[in-house]
Amino acid sequence: MTRLARTFQTAPAAVPREDSAKYLDSGLRAEGFEAPDWLVPDIEDGTAPDVKAEAVDNVVARLPELAPDFGGEIWPRVEWAHDDPDFRDRGHEQIDRLVAAVGEHLDGVVVPKVGRLSDVEAAAGVVAEAEREHGFDDGSIELAVIVETAAAVSDLPAIARLGESDRLAGLVFGPVDYTADLGGRAMGGDRPRWDGLLERLSNEASAGGLVAVGGPFDRLFDERAGVTYYNAPGYADRVEREARIGLDGSWSLHPKQTAQANRVHMPAxxxxxxxxxxxxxxxxxxxxxxxxxxxxxxxxxxxxxxxxxxxxxxxxxxxxxxxxxxxxxxxxxxxxxxxxxxxxxx
Amino acid sequence: MTRLARTFQTAPAAVPREDSAKYLDSGLRAEGFEAPDWLVPDIEDGTAPDVKAEAVDNVVARLPELAPDFGGEIWPRVEWAHDDPDFRDRGHEQIDRLVAAVGEHLDGVVVPKVGRLSDVEAAAGVVAEAEREHGFDDGSIELAVIVETAAAVSDLPAIARLGESDRLAGLVFGPVDYTADLGGRAMGGDRPRWDGLLERLSNEASAGGLVAVGGPFDRLFDERAGVTYYNAPGYADRVEREARIGLDGSWSLHPKQTAQANRVHMPAxxxxxxxxxxxxxxxxxxxxxxxxxxxxxxxxxxxxxxxxxxxxxxxxxxxxxxxxxxxxxxxxxxxxxxxxxxxxxx
Amino acid sequence: MTRLARTFQTAPAAVPREDSAKYLDSGLRAEGFEAPDWLVPDIEDGTAPDVKAEAVDNVVARLPELAPDFGGEIWPRVEWAHDDPDFRDRGHEQIDRLVAAVGEHLDGVVVPKVGRLSDVEAAAGVVAEAEREHGFDDGSIELAVIVETAAAVSDLPAIARLGESDRLAGLVFGPVDYTADLGGRAMGGDRPRWDGLLERLSNEASAGGLVAVGGPFDRLFDERAGVTYYNAPGYADRVEREARIGLDGSWSLHPKQTAQANRVHMPAxxxxxxxxxxxxxxxxxxxxxxxxxxxxxxxxxxxxxxxxxxxxxxxxxxxxxxxxxxxxxxxxxxxxxxxxxxxxxx
Known part of the structure; x- marks a missing residue:
């Protein structure tokens, strides 16, 4: 059957307020069109450094209660960086802890800022190790990577081929880090759209049997004549462009975006x-x-x-x-x- | 001398009417600007399953009479699919039969739906085998492939390098199957143009010494205010775009398209x-x-x-x-x- | 520190007039915004065949006086062609002569019309040999290549990886030769923009730790209603597009272009x-x-x-x-x- 990945909704796994798991809970409890196909509890860039430990705790604490009734897949995003061993060590620990404590509720782990093929293989190895260590079947916990470095894009065909034999299940685009990595500039306010790269991402994902997801759309709100509004048209245009070229899903930062992307990735x-x-x-x-x-x-x-x-x-x-x-x-x-x-x- | 491949005109090799070779004959007898540089008797998707045997018979029957006076090259398209052995077996039989019966009238064979490098090599091997078996010189019957799967695009640089030493002579784009293979959707009625891919196709063809041809334009007719007309402007725009990026020729589904593409691919x-x-x-x-x-x-x-x-x-x-x-x-x-x-x- | 390469200004190293080093001198003496980050004394296509020897002589004669006060980097462009041994021999001689005579004033050598990986390695070997021969430290004279053949683009990821361990320091796009190599045509007056390729050039340069520079903009002057003017808007649009996708610099053919590109590649x-x-x-x-x-x-x-x-x-x-x-x-x-x-x- 067609694997659904219309929406890849990141939710900070901890925020600095009394109820620090507020967004995590609301993502897991969303209903109707606001329920994402993939919920991504975010322990990486969406979570402040001083609450990262609490973020992992929240995932460990909330999944046993909320995961069984959540219809979609659950994919925490951990820390990682191909060019920084400290980030890789933290990612290693986070993956180990999550698999040990709530592995039975995870479909996979999202690893950001991967580099060349060998770095993606290293990330896959960390997941495999945690799986083995904590008694899960081989391949039961999958891997999705965020493609957001020049190194990963350079090796994209080889990385995607891991999908033929390996636990790699998804490629997700990360335009902000990618643009920064290339030294690109938002002249006149707009970042490049990277259309050519998104088409290649779609191609390599299909060639390797992987799911492909576009990048976040961070202009959540816009303003016209003094009035600020939820940027529904901007996000819909983006998601339609992604659907046209064969991306399976779109990144969502908000339940309204999830509702829109779930609809666009359904046939009209x-x-x-x-x-x-x-x-x-x-x-x-x-x-x-x-x-x-x-x-x-x-x-x-x-x-x-x-x-x-x-x-x-x-x-x-x-x-x-x-x-x-x-x-x-x-x-x-x-x-x-x-x-x-x-x-x-x- | 520059090899001409301005037009790649497919003609169903059999249609379910009394004169089942009608389109094949008219392609081989076309004159002036309607004469294609490459005529492609189509035994694959343009021909219904129950007349495929008749399609091969028609090619075998008509070429001895009509090929000698046809100025261009003759390239039958056979069945094939990288992911389906039944299709590959049928392609094997069709190639063998055609080379045995009318090999001296063929410039090459067009193989669709190829996959990774190894699949293209397999197709080349089938042609080589038929050549040997039926007493033709090595390399006298060439190969063109339709690039229309994610797997073939992923391996495109390696596939095109076969042109340096092998019988591979041409790369042809197949946008409909390609879009389907990537899971793309014609939102608002239009398929993606795949501009980036076409530029890479042109590059790899040039790097490997191959001819490059764009995909079919299937909106042959259009309608405005209740009147249906031959879509001359739509096709001309497409062909011009292909000429600009260095494609050698365009796919034609109709003598009028052939007349247009022959002209556009000539300097104004x-x-x-x-x-x-x-x-x-x-x-x-x-x-x-x-x-x-x-x-x-x-x-x-x-x-x-x-x-x-x-x-x-x-x-x-x-x-x-x-x-x-x-x-x-x-x-x-x-x-x-x-x-x-x-x-x-x- | 960030390496500056906002401007890659070519200056013919000899022109057929009394003061044959006129453009070379004015490039080396330019001040303020007209001073290029990289000055490229051109011994290749900008210099007529019968003054090429004089072009090398001019570089050898002028650098000792003018290089010490020039703030930017100095990168002569020599002759080369991946598919023509005569050009490679001339390039070899030019590199040897330049390194021998003025090696201490050179940051690197620009080699045009390179082909596949092995050809770039050959060019790097020629520079290494000259360096050794004339007593310079290993790696003190770098290499930048002009990417302007289908073969080089086909091997671009592998070529760029040389930057990880080798003397390769820059990738520069050459659209005119590139379009010709692909058989592209300027229909309606415009060459293709090759956007997809430029984005990949930016990616591979970042992945390999190289500088990336766009191609020359040869419509220096334009005309409206009978009046010819310096094409400031056309060039600025081009340079802005290049900055947006992360190219480090733009090619300049004229001090006014240098002044513009230096400004655009600075943040507004x-x-x-x-x-x-x-x-x-x-x-x-x-x-x-x-x-x-x-x-x-x-x-x-x-x-x-x-x-x-x-x-x-x-x-x-x-x-x-x-x-x-x-x-x-x-x-x-x-x-x-x-x-x-x-x-x-x-």
Whole structure:
């Protein structure tokens, strides 16, 4: 079945207030479209240095109660840096502690600022060691890395190939650190979009059988004529661009972003309707012995068919895990056609 | 001499009508600007499963009569898929049958849906085996592959290097399967353009001494205010974009597309005139002992010169094979200058 | 300290007039913003074949007098071509002569038209040999290569890795030869921008610890309504695009271009002010125990902080070498804050 990773929501695992696990709890308790496919308790850059220990404690304390009812996957982000052994040591300790205490609730660990292939292999080795040490099956705890250094991008094809045989399961883009690592400058207020790199990330993830996720969108709020508003259009544009090139999901910093990205990474109703019709139409043409058919002025052959089939398959995967989302997004007769049409690939 | 590959026209080798070779015949009999540089009898996705055997029969039956008078190259597209042995077996049989029966009329074989380097090597091996088996000289039947999987793109530099020593002669982009393989979505109706990938395809083809061809443009017809028309502007824009980045040719699905792509991949009259003038002007400056000269406000040196020389060389190659095309495209005095100017590189 | 390479100004080392070293001299004597960070006496494409010997003579004759007072680095560009042994032989002789005669005034040698990794290694070997032969310390004369062939781009990650252990110090883009090598065409007057390649050049340079420089902008002058003018906006747009993606510098063909590129590759006053404020604000937040802070509606955490720190560091490097430039660009109180703020990375 299609693995869902529409949303990669980071939540600081500790914040300096009375209820330091506030964001962690609300991420694990989110409902409907605000429930992320992947929740990422953040022990790295979103958490202040003096509460990092508390951040690990919070994850250890909250998961036993909240993880069983959380529908998505749980992926803590630990500390790491390919060019700094202190960060790697802290990451090592954090991974060991988390796997020991709550390994049964983790789908994997997110490791940031990885460098060349050998550094990613080192991170995978740390996870493997913790797994072994604490009695989990080989490969039961996966690895996702944040691609945010020139070194990692230089080795991207080799790193992604680890997905063919290894515990590596996901590639996530980190544009802020990446831009800094290249010495890029936000001239006129905008960072580069790094379109070419995102397309390569999507390619290598597909080639290696990995999930690919875009970077955070930090202009959460915008202002026009003196009024500050939640930047819904800016984030939606970004997420749509990511969906178009085949990224599986988008990074979310806020429940509203999660609600938007979950929707964008679902086929739109018109898209699902068109896909269902093209699949049905092509199936009929096929039975009538034709290899290609023109539907709505567009030639559909074995090749184009696969696109439409993918759309149907994605809806089915969401429908299985989040039936309230599909019930809200599509009308029932269309949904029923999507559930029942014969899909020959996918 | 410059190898011409301005047009890569696929024609279904069998269609379910009385005259099942209709499109194959008309491709081989096309004249003037509608004659493609490469005709690709399609046994793969353009041909329905139940007429695939007939498609191979048609190619075998028609080439002996029509190939000798066809000016361009003939490259059947067979079945193949890096991730499906059944497809590879069928491709193997089709290649063997075609080489055995009409090998002397083939310039090469087009293999789609190739994967990593090892899969391309396997396809090359199948062609080599058929060549040997049926008594053709080594390398007399070449290979072009359709680049349309994440795996092939991941290995693109290594695959293209096969061109340095091997029978590999061309790289062709397949955007529909490629987008599907990455899980991309046509949001708002448009697929991604994959500009970065096309530039890399052009680079690797040049580095390996291969021909590079863009993908099919399937919005053959468009509609405005209730009227459907042949989408001449859409296709011309696409082909121009491909020519600009150094692709040698464009994919054609229709004689009108072939006529357009043949023209776009010829230098425009003003472009030829400017190139001839810059080459003549630089030659004079050179004799006068200057390494760089400003012509029309643009500095021309040894480096820029090569661009202009390429333009002249391309026109000469077309003029040799298709004199009716050059006679129609350029006025005679300009053409004569292009034929006679001294070109020092290229 | 940050290595400055904001400007890579080529000057023909000999021109066919009475004072054949005119441009070389004026490059070495330039002051203020017209003084390039790197001056590149050009013995290659900017110099006519019949004055190439004189070009080498001029470099040998002028450096002893002018180099000591020139604030920037000096990098002659010699002849070379990966696919032509005659050019490589001439490059070999030129490098040997220059190192023998004026090696103590050279920071490195620029080698154009390199091919695959082995060709870059060959160029590095020639420099190493000259260094040894003429008694200079190992690595004292560095190498920068012009990336302008499909072969070099195909091997770019491997070439850039030479920077980790070798004398390679810089990658410079050569768009004219590159476009010609790929068979690209300037349709409608414009060459492709090769954005994807420039982003990869920036990435690989950062990964290998190299300086990256964009290509020359040859439309020095433009014309509107019958009036020809220095194309200041065209060049500024180009240089800004290069700065945004993290290229360290831009190619200059003229002192006015040098003045512009030196300025663009300096942070703008508002950019410096914002960076100083974000660094100060984050430092305060950090002391107050917070890992992230919202400043001007933008979240600043450890990751975004690095961008701002880089901006401050660049200004400090320029201030140290060219205090007249920083004095002209920034007001004194801001400059003083930039000099004194605590920067924890960079």
């Amino acid at each position: 109703p018109a898209e699902l309707r068109s896909a269902v019709e093209k699949v049905e139409g092509f199936n009929e043409a096929k039975e009538a012995g034709t290899g290609a058919v023109v539907l709505d002025g567009q030639m559909v052959d074995e090749a184009t068919y696969r696109n439409f089939a993918n759309t149907v398959e994605t809806v089915r995967a969401i429908d299985e895990v989040h039936p309230t989302q599909t019930a809200e997004a599509y009308d029932e007769p269309l949904l029923e056609r999507a559930r029942s049409v014969t899909v020959r690939f996918g | 009259p003003a472009e030829l005139r400017s190139a001839v003038e810059k080459v003549e002007g630089f030659n004079e400056a050179k004799e006068a002992g200057t390494g760089a000269v400003v012509l029309d406000g643009q500095m021309v040196d040894e480096a820029t010169y090569r661009n202009f020389a390429n333009t002249v060389e391309t026109v000469r190659a077309i003029d040799e094979v298709h004199p009716t095309q050059t006679a129609e495209a350029y006025d005679e005095p300009l053409l004569e200058r292009a034929r006679s100017v001294t070109v020092r590189f290229g | 006053p508002a950019e410096l002010r914002s960076a100083v404020e974000k660094v100060e604000g984050f430092n305060e937040a950090k002391e107050a125990g917070t890992g992230a802070v919202v400043l001007d509606g933008q979240m600043v955490d450890e990751a975004t902080y690095r961008n701002f720190a880089n901006t401050v560091e660049t200004v400090r490097a320029i201030d140290e070498v060219h205090p007249t430039q920083t004095a002209e660009a920034y007001d004194e109180p801001l400059l003083e804050r930039a000099r004194s703020v605590t920067v924890r990375f960079g």
